[in-house]
Amino acid sequence: MSRVARSLKRMMAIFHARNLEYLRDRASFGWNLVFPVLIVFALALVFSGPQKSIFTVTVTTHANQLELAQFPGIDIQIAEREKALERLSRQQTDLVIEASEKEINYWINQNSAAGAILEKLLRSTETRTLSRGQTDGAAIRYIDWVIPGILGMNVMYSALWGVGYVVVRYRQSGYLRRLKATPLTKFEFLIAQVISRLLVTVVASCIVFAGTHLLLDYKMVGSPGLLLLIALLGGLSMITVGLAIACRTESKEFADGLLNSITFPMLLLSGVWFSLDGSPAWVQGVAQILPLTHILQAARAVMLDNAGLLDISLNLAVLVGFSVVGMLLSTRLFKW
Template identity: 25%
Template sequence: MTAFMALAAAILRGFIRDRTSVFFAIVFPLMFLVLFGAIFTDTGASKIDLVQVGDVALVDDLPAGAKQAWDDTFDVTRETDLDAAIAEVRKGDADVAIEQRGDTLIAHYTETDQVRAAMTQGALDAFVNGANIAATGQPPTYELQVVRVEDESLKVIDFVTPGLLGWAIAMSAAFGAATTLQGWRQSKLLRRLQLSPVPTRTIVGARIVATLLIAFVQTAIFLGLGTVAFGLTLSGAWWMAVPLVACGTLCFMALGLFAGAIAKTTEGAVNVANFLVLPMAFLSGSFFPLDGAPQWLQVISKAMPLRHLNDAMLDVMVRGESPSTAIVPMLILLAFAAALTLIAARLFRWDTV
């Protein structure tokens, strides 16, 4: 136990003294959290920039309630020259320009941003349909009521943080294991440890404990900063993120051991780990959701361990799912860890070949 504690403490001291490791394990991922937090804090649905050309009776004659909804949906500027209004839309200074000819409302829009264009057309269509119903004097037969399934207090940063945390855990564990293995091998420390009276399992256990402690510190910093600085809201089962982080750390530590086993230099190990982790982060929803991705890409994404880590943390930290929903992802992560460890052990060499 004394040797185990001494090795774990030495590994942690080495990590803290290595500014590059600290930067890429903690500071670099936090930069993304701060960036995303600054972008998405207190952001609501932005209004549609609309240019009204001349008099538009449909808008001017809206009843009080509908007029309030119109003002909440559109940021309206007035223009007398249709060509000038269309030029604003074409340059991107406005989303749509409207004019009325007789009973026809004509909307001039741009397809540069197709999502924005669809929102604009849908909003205008809703107001035109409402005006038609009001003109006939007949009340609508059906009514739409929308109810949000998540807590109304949730913000975009609540959905972004779990993915960024998953990426930070994956990068720190994988890069740390890969560089440590190669660094010890090249400095001949690995061979000296083999010849020392300390059992191999003690060395491995100390490295695992040190990596887990670093991951837990990352998690605490992420959640603390997100809560204090950006109003991060956590669900009741958020504590389940702790065993999830532990399983994810073991999985990506095994990935780092694999990278260190097949590479011949420290730089090569870093490159292999980067080649494996960075594309996985993009394909696992760490930076943006994959809901609109093609089906074949969804299949590939679900074959990656980081996707299961991200989804599970999102479930327990944000969506309010029960703690039991994290059990299957944890088993998947541990299965990846076992498989990668076996492969790395098969390829492992005590000395640089």
């Protein structure tokens, strides 16, 4: 038997053992599937109804230049043109206005009834020269927007805790010391852990996605294959980060703290529950160094905007970068 074949045999053995452990731990296995499904259903119950019946106008200049601003029931927001038009195409706003002293450029979503009403109102109240643009796109409800967040959050928890915490538990119980006394190498052990957890994370995500998508009506216009690729690379990046945390940690309590110190900022800053569009630039900058941000940006682009591989290539490249650095650090620093 060649050296590579022997190495593969040992890796497969530890991979199989880890899978058995996970599948027989019915409580953890069930929770990994049940928890995200419960959250999805709870949010669907709360947020899947129609949007509030208030008109929203987004302006790229100051609001007091508009006659529309005097009407009650119209919420005026300010945003950059590109962002505003993106929101218009998702019907998160009903009208976009770019006004100067002499003329007004405006855009409506041709699928939006609210947009049509606002256009009539605008034309009847403004004396400036009006120039019309239009976009299309179905309405994005909160449930549509938050589903990628929940799927991403599930990938994060499953990957980070499923590897980070488990490896520290193995070390604390002396199991790693027992493995050290066999021909199994560090690299073989780590790769087996990565593949086993990746399989679990991706399969669980697919089950949660397919199950909830069958029962609930939420938006998914992009390629399922691309979404799978995002789950794979996202899961891989999180797993390797988890391994890097666990590579020398000896106490489960300390591992707990370290993992929490990583997951909490990601939950807050990566856009799981709410958009960071209106947040300060430095917050958005910090968010860009978190792997969950890139998982969610890519997943939302695919699910909501039918983005292609090229559109999300930067996000995927960042996830690959996290995976490579995490794996290198883990292999170099790992202690049995």
